[in-house]
Amino acid sequence: MGTFLCLILLLLFTPFSKSQPERFRRPSGGARQEYFEVGYPPSSHDPPPSCTHRILHHSFAHTIDLPPYTTPYAPPTRCPAPWSRVVLLFHARCKGEQYDRIAALWLAGVELLRTSTAEPTAAGIFWNIRKDVTKYSSLLLQPNLDLTMMLENVVNGDFTGVYHVTVTLLFYNQYSVRVPFVPCPEALNSVNPIIRSSSRSRSLLQEPGFSGVTESPADLIIPISDDGRRGFWFTVEEEKRSCSRKIRIPRNTYRAVLELYVSFHGNDEFWYSNPPNSYITANGLDTKRGNGAYREVYVTIDGQVVGWEVPFPVIFTGGINPLFWEPMVAIGAFDLPSYDIELTPFLGKVLDGKDHVFGIGVVKGISYWLVNANLHLWLDHDSTVVHANPVVHHSPETSIERQEEFKGLDGAFDIDAEKETQFTGWVITSAGNLTTTVSQGFSFKNFMKFQRNGSLKTVKQKFKAKKKVKVIDGRGESITRLKVRRRYPLRVVTNTQQFHDGTYRVVTDISHSVKEKYVSGCFVKSINNEQNSKGWMEVKGHSVLSGQASTTQNYSYVDRVTCYSRNVAAANGLIVADNSTFVCAHCEETSPPSESRNSLGVNKQGSSTCEGKYHKA
Ligand SMILES: *[C@@H]1O[C@H](CO)[C@@H](O)[C@H](O)[C@H]1NC(C)=O
Ligand SMILES: *[C@@H]1O[C@H](CO)[C@@H](O)[C@H](O)[C@H]1NC(C)=O
Ligand SMILES: *[C@@H]1O[C@H](CO)[C@@H](O)[C@H](O)[C@H]1NC(C)=O
Ligand SMILES: *[C@@H]1O[C@H](CO)[C@@H](O)[C@H](O)[C@H]1NC(C)=O
16 A cells, blocks of 8 residues: 655664653552553453454564564454444553563554553562554454554563563443443434444444433545564654655545554653753753754645644553552553544545645654654545545644843753644445534643752643534535533642762652543543652662652543543552542432432433533543
8 A cells, every 4th residue: 555655764773861850660569459541441341242252362572673573464354243332351461570562562563552551560560451442443343454553662681670561352242231321312323424334333323321422423434554573653853854655546435534553752752841952052961852842743735734633641551650650550551642634625636646745743752752653545436537625725834932041051942832623525325425624623732840959840731622623514414513622731840869989869749640631523522531649769770769749639531421420549559549430420419319320320211311511531
């Protein structure tokens, strides 16, 4: 499917260089235990699948500088499609001494999961990640594909931890209903306008998934990725170099969404706390963690910017203070978020049956970022050529303002960035003229303050984004209306005290969160996920000698029929409290106690009593 082109082929892998003062190895000790990332649905709530299918089983020992592990994939013969839902279950275990590692799983070059590992203990740790992968169904249906996993690890005299990984797919032929399904009157009317011939691509509107899938999976997914010799991700080492791939798109495509996967490492692992280069130079510091604290990942088609994202700051398990992330890892560390970029308004550029260059780059990025994307395409089965044209294209540059003031090692740095854009384009399909308008914008603020001769560092970051996608038909009637709002604030305060024997003591206080609201027709989903950590550690080099830490996490998931919340508290590597409920706490306060609500927080009429009350934002 076309040729790939990556301007930088140099893969620089720096597992533990001296210039990474904020990446550490946890002390050994502790009993064998399970690590986890808090999310929805809890595994106890998953119904039994129609069949399970093990697709990968491999041990990652000294894999650095080796090609990724590849194994053949075929769908299960025991439960043929159509599937109403597919869940990927990633199981890993490890024992010994090891750093955290980045990893990814690709099927025919299409990324299914970006993940990072937890740092093991002498007694051993294990964890399970569940991810709904129904959106990749068109690919999961195909036999004779290669499944590839990259996890570069170092095993030698010092580092003994081998990561043993098993990946299983759980297929559901018929959605096993546990949560009562409440049909959405509006959604039932706004069924996908394209009449589909094949049964597999029927609308999922009548079969709600846990993730609230309100649309059918794409018919075709094309990877925008590297050639796979060193994993399918592109390595971005600097701002000026973008990576790209030439692809050809079927001429009957009527919808396109690009799903972007990113992770940041090396000198940009903590990009949100990088000072400007002027500060580093003036103080004669030898760190390469510079370029200020703003990054933006962008996507281009034939050189024109068509999408962008300021990524959520995922903290890996060795990051900032490894004692914070055991046994509950930081938000997104096991299941890194991917970002959807609606490209339908740009179809007019690419439906000519010719090759087009899709590129990905990082504004202000320094070594190194691992980026690639999946291009999800929906095809009009009743026509061979869809005509498309852009109508409005308003995309100014991101406005970025920077302020800095410093004297010696103390100072204050401010960055404000924002962007508002609108794109409109139409496609003539067998169902008529569909016009898609995407309006989106974000605001980003980063404030950094260094005090007490640079030993007290405060980072406060705010990010807010909104996106609206509206599709109307030829008569001007609304077909789709999607609204997404996201916020991810972050605050990190670090106080470092250095001792004569070369050890130092770091006291840290972190809070970070994700608040997300997704509205599509009458389907509403909101997630509020917040984590606070406090503690100290004594460090020599990159090894933590001792310390104390506590983390609390409050998670809530609310949609039309479900209210789920979980509050967990961990201290010094152990869970000290773990409360979860399917009752809407805030509803309990606002509505009189009634018999009509069952344990799922749903009343007998079948509509949620708490919709819109949980999140005031
Ligand atoms: C499709 O609809 C848009 C507006 O909704 C209009 O501007 C465009 O001309 C239409 N295209 C055709 C080929 O009629
Ligand atoms: C500040 O730190 C620098 C480098 O660590 C050191 O050389 C200098 O003496 C310190 N200044 C004060 C006032 O402590
Ligand atoms: C979670 O909720 C508890 C009790 O309501 C509160 O004490 C704690 O600070 C919260 N933690 C976070 C991370 O929001
Ligand atoms: C969990 O519930 C118990 C009892 O209701 C309460 O004492 C504790 O503070 C709660 N913990 C969290 C983390 O919310």
